[in-house]
Amino acid sequence: MKIVFYGAGNMASAIFIGMIENNVVKPDQIYLTSRSQQEKIMFFKENLGVNVSYDDAELLDGADYVILASKPQSFPDVAKRIRPHLEEKTKIVSVMAGTQIKTIRRELKTENPIARLMPNTNAMVQHSVSGISYSENFPDKDELVELMESFGTTVVVEEDVMHNITAATGSGSAFLYYIYEKYAESLMELGFDEEEALFLTRNLVIGAGKMVEDSELPFSQLRKNITSKHGTTEAGLNALDGEGIKEILTATLNAAANRSEELSQDDE
Numbered sequence: 666m667k668i669v670f671y672g673a674g675n676m677a678s679a680i681f682i683g684m685i686e687n688n689v690v691k692p693d694q695i696y697l698t699s700r701s702q703q704e705k706i707m708f709f710k711e712n713l714g715v716n717v718s719y720d721d722a723e724l725l726d727g728a729d730y731v732i733l734a735s736k737p738q739s740f741p742d743v744a745k746r747i748r749p750h751l752e753e754k755t756k757i758v759s760v761m762a763g764t765q766i767k768t769i770r771r772e773l774k775t776e777n778p779i780a781r782l783m784p785n786t787n788a789m790v791q792h793s794v795s796g797i798s799y800s801e802n803f804p805d806k807d808e809l810v811e812l813m814e815s816f817g818t819t820v821v822v823e824e825d826v827m828h829n830i831t832a833a834t835g836s837g838s839a840f841l842y843y844i845y846e847k848y849a850e851s852l853m854e855l856g857f858d859e860e861e862a863l864f865l866t867r868n869l870v871i872g873a874g875k876m877v878e879d880s881e882l883p884f885s886q887l888r889k890n891i892t893s894k895h896g897t898t899e900a901g902l903n904a905l906d907g908e909g910i911k912e913i914l915t916a917t918l919n920a921a922a923n924r925s926e927e928l929s930q931d932d933e
């Protein structure tokens with residue numbers, strides 16, 4: 666199998682590191698190219714044993730999969746590189762937010778099978794939750810799912826659901842990290858120094874994550890198990906509700922999903 670990544674940034678590297686660590690592909694089956702970050706990709710070549718090339722004919726010769734992993738705005742340039750050398754057998758998988766299958770088809774001038782994948786950077790630790798949608802002519806869906814499940818779980822969705830998946834899980838970890846950042850800042854306002862605040866927050870998050878992983882209980886029960894009647898937790902939770910935590914999160918997710926929709930209209 667030959668898998669070629671156009672783009673070797675945060676998302677692509679989380680995917681190929683996840684795949685390699687899980688032994689689903691061998692490093693020499695992975696080919697990387699980029700526009701920037703040459704030093705970074707030479708680091709991957711030296712440390713992981715993946716291939717690196719800037720020669721599109723060589724990259725695309727016999728490729729089973731091409732992964733489109735540049736920013737959506739760079740896709741026209743990426744498409745120019747790929748178009749002249751794309752072989753009929755090559756399946757295209759795009760992780761670009763908002764870029765529609767029909768746009769990829771138009772820019773690459775191809776009838777080849779295309780899938781969209783919306784992963785997240787938890788792929789690096791084999792915990793991405795990735796949405797997948799396929800073009801109608803996509804063969805071997807099971808093979809793609811197997812590859813993509815090497816770095817987490819997948820849900821197959823209609824393409825128009827991708828906007829919501831992008832918000833929920835593509836961007837989702839960033840929303841959680843931001844909440845952790847603000848939690849640590851608030852601990853500093855309580856009087857902890859920065860080191861203490863980061864230490865406490867980090868261990869709290871790790872512990873809560875492990876509880877979610879290991880316990881069969883729903884989030885609500887885990888919360889209730891901590892909340893004494895008229896106690897400290899109840900007081901804190903009432904403040905969270907009073908500040909509109911649910912409305913804040915709904916607005917966050919709507920803003921992200923709307924941006925995905927806007928990105929998809931940019932290329933109409």
Ligand SMILES: NC(=O)C1=CN([C@@H]2O[C@H](COP(=O)(O)OP(=O)(O)OC[C@H]3O[C@@H](n4cnc5c(N)ncnc54)[C@H](O)[C@@H]3O)[C@@H](O)[C@H]2O)C=CC1
Nearest residue numbers: 672673674675676699700701735736737739742743761762
């Ligand atoms: N970072 C994330 O958590 C997620 C990102 N995505 C999607 O993944 C894509 C990449 O995002 P990041 O990895 O965060 O960006 P990044 O900026 O870290 O990486 C972009 C890569 O594209 C390469 N590139 C740009 N122009 C190119 C060209 N003409 N030929 C070859 N390579 C080219 C750059 O050199 C770089 O390696 C975006 O489309 C984004 O929507 C999707 C899900 C999550």
Ligand SMILES: O=C(O)[C@@H]1CCC=N1
Nearest residue numbers: 761762831835836837
């Ligand atoms: O921020 C973005 O547009 C990309 C898509 C999902 C996560 N990062």
